[in-house]
Amino acid sequence: MTRYDRYSLSTDQQQQKQTLNPPAAAADRKLDTVAVAPGTTMTDEELLLLERANAERDEIFLRYDQGRKCDSIDAWEDPMFEVYTQADRYGFLHPVAPAQSKEAELLQHRIEMERVKKWVKMHKNWDAAATKENLRRRVMKGIPDRMRSAIWRKLLDLDRQIRENGGMYDRMLDCARRHSPDIRQIDFDVNRQFRNHVFYRERYSVKQQSLFRVLAAYSMYNTEVGYCQGMSTVAAVLLMYFDEEDTFWALDVLMTNQRYAMHGLYIVGFPKLMRFLAHHDRILTKCLPKVKKHLDKHEVHSVLYSLKWFFVIFIERIPFSLCLRVWDIYMMYGERVLTAMAYTILKVHKTKLLRMKDMDQVTDFLQTSLHKQFGYDDDYVIKALQSSMDELKKLKLLNLPPPSANELPTMPRGQTVEPSTKARIGHRNEQFSEREIALKETVLYRSESKNEEEEEQYNNGVQGAGDRAATAEDEDDERTEKDYDDITEDTVSQLHTGVSTSSLRTIQSFTTFDTGTSLATSLNSLVIIDSFDDYCDNDRIIEESTRL
Template sequence: MNEEELLKRSAAERDRIFSCYDRGREGAEIDPWEDPGYEVYHATDRYGFIHDKRLPQKRDAFEVKLHHVEMERLKKWEKMTKQWDSASTKEKLRRRIYKGIPNRFRGQVWALLLGIKNLKKEQAGKYEEMLQLARQWSTEIRQIDADVARQYRDHINYRERYSIKQKSMFYVLAAYSMYNMEVGYCQGMSVLAGLLLLYMDEEDAFWGLSVLLADQKYSMHGFYVDGFPKLNRFIEHHDKIMNKFLPKLKRKMDKCGCDSILYALKWFFVVFQERTPVSLGLRIWDIFLLDGDRILPTMAYTIMKLHKRYLIPMESLDEFCNYLQIKLEKDFCFDDDTVISTMERSMEDLKRAKLDYPGAPLPHELPRYPFGTFQEPTFTSKVGRRSEEFSEAQHVMRESVAQRRDMTLIDDGRESTTPVEPTSGLGGSKFSFDPSLDEGASPNGSRRSLAETSVTSTADLSVFSSATRSQVLDNSLDTQSNISNASSGSGGLPTPRATPHQPSPDVVRIYVPYTSPTYTSSTVASYKDDLPRTLPRSLDTNKIRIRIDPDQTPIVENLKPFTLESPEVELDLK
C-alpha cells in the first residue's frame, strides 16, 4: 500500500468515527457491552454513579447529617457566587472549599476558580475552529474514540454509547488534540474532560481542560507531554516524603517490589479521581482547583499515613497492589471530613520539613509552542505509525525508574533482585500499571481506564516497560488495527500498522529479564531463596517461547531455577 493509499485510509477512518458521534445513537451499530442494561431506581447514587448492588432505601444517620449540613451551606454559597470578587468571599473561600462545595454549585464554582468566562470571551470562536481542524487533521481520533467508549462506564450520563455526554467528551478531546499539538492526547485526559463535563457544558469543559494544562498553578501539561517529566519529579518527591516520614513502610514496600509508580501514577495523573471513592475524589478536586498541584504530594502522603497500619503487615506485591489499586476505591475506611482534616495537618508537617512542594514546573514541563496554532502532522502521525525507538525524554523517564529501583536494591543490602516492572500485558493496549485489573479486556472498566496506553498518543506510557520499543510493538497484538473495531463500534477498516505483524493466537512470548547464575546442587535445593540476577540492557537473548493449545489452559507446577542454553526454547505444555 503506497503513501497516498495510507493517507486516504487514515482520513476515511477519522471521518467514519466523527460521523458516528455526529449521528449519535440513531442507526448506530452498538456492541452489547457498549450499551449494557442497568437499573436506575435504587442503583444510582447522588453523583450519578451506578452501583452493582441496590443502594439502601433509607440513608443512615451519618448521611442524613451530611445532607443537612450541605443544605445549610447552600445559602452561603449562593451569596458567595454572586459576590465572587468581594473581600468577604476571598476571606471565607478557602475555609469553605475545604469543607466541601455543595454538589449543585460545583460547576459554577469550578468555572469561577478556573476563570473560564473571561477565557471564552478572549478566545471566542476558537473551540469551533479547533474542532473543525480535528475533523480534518487530528491523528488521535482512534484512541480518543476507544477511551470515550470505556470512560466513566459506571455513570448514568456516560452509560449509553454515543450519548450526549459521550459525544461531548469526544468533541472536547478531539478539539484539544489540535489546540495543544505538543501533547495531542494522552490517556488520563479523558478522566479530566469527563469530570468537567459532569458539571459544565461542552465549551466550558474544553477551556477548563486548557487551563488545567496551561496554567502554572496546575501545570498538567508536564504530566502528559512526551516523557512525563512532571510525573517523574512528583514520584521522586513522594519517595522523599515516604523515606522521611514513613521509612518503615517504605522499606517494606521496596522489599516487596512495590515501586511508588505502581500506585501513585494514577493518583497524580488524574488528581485522585481514580482509586478513591467518588465523594472523596470530588472533595480533593475542589481543593486542587483552589490550591493547585501542591496538594498532590500532600494527599498521597496522607493516604499512606492513614493506611499505614493496614499496609505494614502486608508481605507481597499482590497485597499492596490489591489494597492501593482496588480496595481503597471500594472502602476507604475513613470518612471524607477526616481525610481532608488529616491532609491539612499533613501539609503543616511537610512545610516544617520543607517537603510540601516539589517546586515550580521546570522549563521542559511547560508548553513550548503557542496554543491554537496549527501545524500539519507528519506522514507517520497521519497513518498512525510510531517510532520504534524511544525519544530522549522517554529514555530519561526510563532511566529514572531504573535508577530508583537500583537505589532500592542498594539500600536493601542486596546485590540485585528480580525487577518488578510496573506493567503487565493488556488486551487492546501495551501495558497496564495495574497488575490486578485487565481493563482493556473488560469494557466495564468504569472509572478505571488510564492503564490502557495510546498507540498514537504523543505521550506514551510504554516508556515504563523494560522492553525495547520494538518489543513493545511486537507484543501489541495488533492493537493498531483492532482497537477501533473492538472497542468503539465505529466499524470500518482499520488504520494500517506501522510494522508487519501476524500474531498467532496460540503463542505466548515471555521475556525473562535476568541473567541466570551457575547453579550447584545446594542452590537448586534452595531455589525459593532470592537469586542473584542482573537486568540486561537488551532482552533479546533471554526468550522462552511456549506453544499453548488454544483449547487447553496450561498448568505449570514444580518450577525450579534453570539456565537458558539457547536464545529461544520451545516448551510443549500438555
C-alpha cells in the same frame, strides 16, 4: 441560539440541524490556520494509508454526529441498563444502592443546605466576599455539589478564558474533523470511560458526543500534547459539571496554568510524572521511613500504585465523593495538593500497610480496595490532608522541585500546523512482529478449535460432550505448549515491556514507555497478564495489546 444551546440539542434536533445545514464536503472545506509543510512528498503506500486514516476519521466523526441513531452500535458497546438498579447522588450506577441510614442522609442534607446558603451569598458578591482565608476555610469544608459548577468556574476563571477566545473552540473542532491524528484513540477511550455513569452509559449518548468533541478539538488546540489517555478521564469529570465548551477551557486551564500545569504529565517522556514520583519517594523517606522500607522490601515501587493519583487526580483510586473534595482543594491550591494527598493516604493507612506480607496485597489495597471502601469518612480524610499540608510546609516538602523547561507549552496554542504524514498515518504502516503474529494465530487457532468441537458435538449428539470438550481443551494446551514453547517466555516479557507494572513484577524503567504519536499505548490500556495461557484464553484483549 446561544453557544450553550448548540451543545445541548437532542439527537433528533442535531440531525434536523444537519439536514438543513449539511457539513461541507471534504473536498470543499478549507482551513486558513493550517500550514502545510513545504516540499512534502509521500510514497504510494503512504498515500493509501493516509487515505485510509482520513476515511476512518470521517467515519468516526459521522457516528458521533448521528449519536444514538447510529446504526453501528455493537451489543458489547451498549450493555443493558437493567443490570443496574440504583444510581448514587453523583450519577454512578450500582446493582444495590450504597448503604446509608436515613438519619445520616437527613443530617448530611441539612448541613449541605446550610452551606449552600453561604456559598450562594459568597458567589453573588465574589470579589468582596471570597477573601483568601474565608474561601480556604469553606473549600476545606467542602463545596456543595449543586454549587460545584459555579465555584469551579470562578476558581478556574473560565469566563475570562471564554471571553478572550471567542470562536476558538468551534475552529479547533472544525480543524479536528479534517486533521486530528488522534481520533481513533479518542474514540476507543470515550467508549470505555465511566460506562457505569448515567451520562456515559449509552454508546454515543449526548455526553459521549460532547466528550469526544472536547478531546478532538483539544488535540488540535494544544498540538504539543495532542491527546494522551488520562485526559479523557479528567475531561469526563469536568463534563459532569460544565457544558461542552466550558469543559474545553477548563481542561486547558488545568493543562497550561502554572498552578496545575498538567501539560507536563501528558507530553512525551512524562517529565512531571517523573518529578511527582521522585518527590513522593522523598516525602516517604523523610516522613514515613518504616512504610518506605516496608514497600521497598516487597518491591512496591511508587510507580506501581500512584500513577492514577497524579495522572488523573485520584479518580478511580479513592471513593468519588472524597475525590471531588480533593478536586475542590486542587482547584484552589494546585499541584501541591496531590503530593500531600498521596502522603496522607499512606499515613492514615500506615498500620494496615505494615501488616501486609507481599506485593499483591499492597498493590491490590492501594489500587482497588481504597476505591471501594476507604475506611475513614471524607471529613476525617480532609482534616488529615490539611494536617499533612501543614506538616510538609514546615519541612519544606509541600512544593515540588522546580519544573523542567518543557513542562509548560512552548508553542502558541490554537495555531495549528498540519500533522506530519507519519503522525496522520499512525501505526498503520508498522508490521506486526513474528512473535505478535504467532501469538495472534495461537488465539485464533484455539478459538476455532473450540468452536469446531462444540459444533461437532451439537450436530452428532455425542454423549459425554463435557468430558470430550475438556479432553480437547487439554490437547490444545499441550499442542500450544509444544508448538509455541520457544515464544512463550519472550512474548509475555515483550507484552510487559511497555510498563513493567504488574502486581507480580518489579518496575524496570519508565523510559520504556512508547511515547510515540498521541501516546496511543498509554497507562490505562496496557495489558497485564499472569501467564501465556491466561492471555490466550482471552481473545478480546488481543486487540488492545497489539499495535492500534
